Amino acid sequence: MATAGAAAPWKQLLLNAMELNSSLKHSSYFQLATIGSNGKPSNRTVVFRGFEEESNKIQINTDYRSSKIEDLKHCQFAEICWYFTDSWEQFRINGTVDIIDALNPDPEKLRQRAKAWFASSPRSRLQYLGPSPGLPYIGEEPKQEYSQDPATGPVHEFCLLVLDPEQVDYLNLKSNQRLSFQSTETDDGGKCWKTEKVNP
Amino acid sequence: MATAGAAAPWKQLLLNAMELNSSLKHSSYFQLATIGSNGKPSNRTVVFRGFEEESNKIQINTDYRSSKIEDLKHCQFAEICWYFTDSWEQFRINGTVDIIDALNPDPEKLRQRAKAWFASSPRSRLQYLGPSPGLPYIGEEPKQEYSQDPATGPVHEFCLLVLDPEQVDYLNLKSNQRLSFQSTETDDGGKCWKTEKVNP
Numbered sequence: 001m002a003t004a005g006a007a008a009p010w011k012q013l014l015l016n017a018m019e020l021n022s023s024l025k026h027s028s029y030f031q032l033a034t035i036g037s038n039g040k041p042s043n044r045t046v047v048f049r050g051f052e053e054e055s056n057k058i059q060i061n062t063d064y065r066s067s068k069i070e071d072l073k074h075c076q077f078a079e080i081c082w083y084f085t086d087s088w089e090q091f092r093i094n095g096t097v098d099i100i101d102a103l104n105p106d107p108e109k110l111r112q113r114a115k116a117w118f119a120s121s122p123r124s125r126l127q128y129l130g131p132s133p134g135l136p137y138i139g140e141e142p143k144q145e146y147s148q149d150p151a152t153g154p155v156h157e158f159c160l161l162v163l164d165p166e167q168v169d170y171l172n173l174k175s176n177q178r179l180s181f182q183s184t185e186t187d188d189g190g191k192c193w194k195t196e197k198v199n200p
Numbered sequence: 201m202a203t204a205g206a207a208a209p210w211k212q213l214l215l216n217a218m219e220l221n222s223s224l225k226h227s228s229y230f231q232l233a234t235i236g237s238n239g240k241p242s243n244r245t246v247v248f249r250g251f252e253e254e255s256n257k258i259q260i261n262t263d264y265r266s267s268k269i270e271d272l273k274h275c276q277f278a279e280i281c282w283y284f285t286d287s288w289e290q291f292r293i294n295g296t297v298d299i300i301d302a303l304n305p306d307p308e309k310l311r312q313r314a315k316a317w318f319a320s321s322p323r324s325r326l327q328y329l330g331p332s333p334g335l336p337y338i339g340e341e342p343k344q345e346y347s348q349d350p351a352t353g354p355v356h357e358f359c360l361l362v363l364d365p366e367q368v369d370y371l372n373l374k375s376n377q378r379l380s381f382q383s384t385e386t387d388d389g390g391k392c393w394k395t396e397k398v399n400p
Contacts, residue, residue: 033233075239
């Protein structure tokens, strides 16, 4: 029975899987499913950028111009599917996603966004200077103005997504065990987690 | 400009990626996103079971009792996200999914379902004899009656899913190139594919 701030019961399982698979670069990649404004599901690979400070919330960096932003503005629910190829473990994590862009009115959230920017590599920061993702390629080159100074804060296009987990489904294909974690909200705005063993 | 029966322009790219990554067992795994009857996205890892004979349609085996069946009955659209960890290529493939279960009235589809059953390993066939996936675990053991005879046809729980691709988004993270493939239906019920280079 975890309350606000406490680690959810699935978090240690996830940390263990990350540790077990840490030799693989792709172990920090997972698939994020959203619903498009056309009502159809959408699915893409994104990179895990850590938990929000002392919480169970999952951080993802993205370009504000990418279609997942439009999807999430239309429907804030998303499901992560994170398969660990070495340990044969799958985590399905669903919840709502908070979009923290340059115009967010909350100074604390803007601080988190800046922190995520500075935690990302200079190479990955350059991505945000390119032309709009998904639009027809016309040979346009990335803008140069921010490309060299590592002390410059986040560009306008940089966006932090924070997924607040509500349900987690854990499957271990080696032991053939499956666990279901369901949360309910507590009076203090925290989450209470219930764990159940389910059929694989 | 492919017509009915012809290979779509993205198919050779996908076959190349499969070949390049074939030393990895997990290269045949991808994530399938659907929409649940609660209107929320759902995402899980499934196994590629080949293309339907001489077509661009993608086959997946599943248990009729799994929640993805309920999802697909509610909304037939799905999106595959297939990331190849060795070649750093991603294919996002969306389209509609045909559910071919034991009660399907089409004899040709039932033949495909039986073919998919016999193409799967005896070990993976055993899965379908277990208790309902996702329900609380009560120590129930798999049924034994079909477990030994490899000549027995598909059990009732075995279901073939066939995804008919409508759009494909290809991203190569090594070359940083992205291609968008869009189909339109032709008069003869086939598909005409348009390829466009888009910004990564």
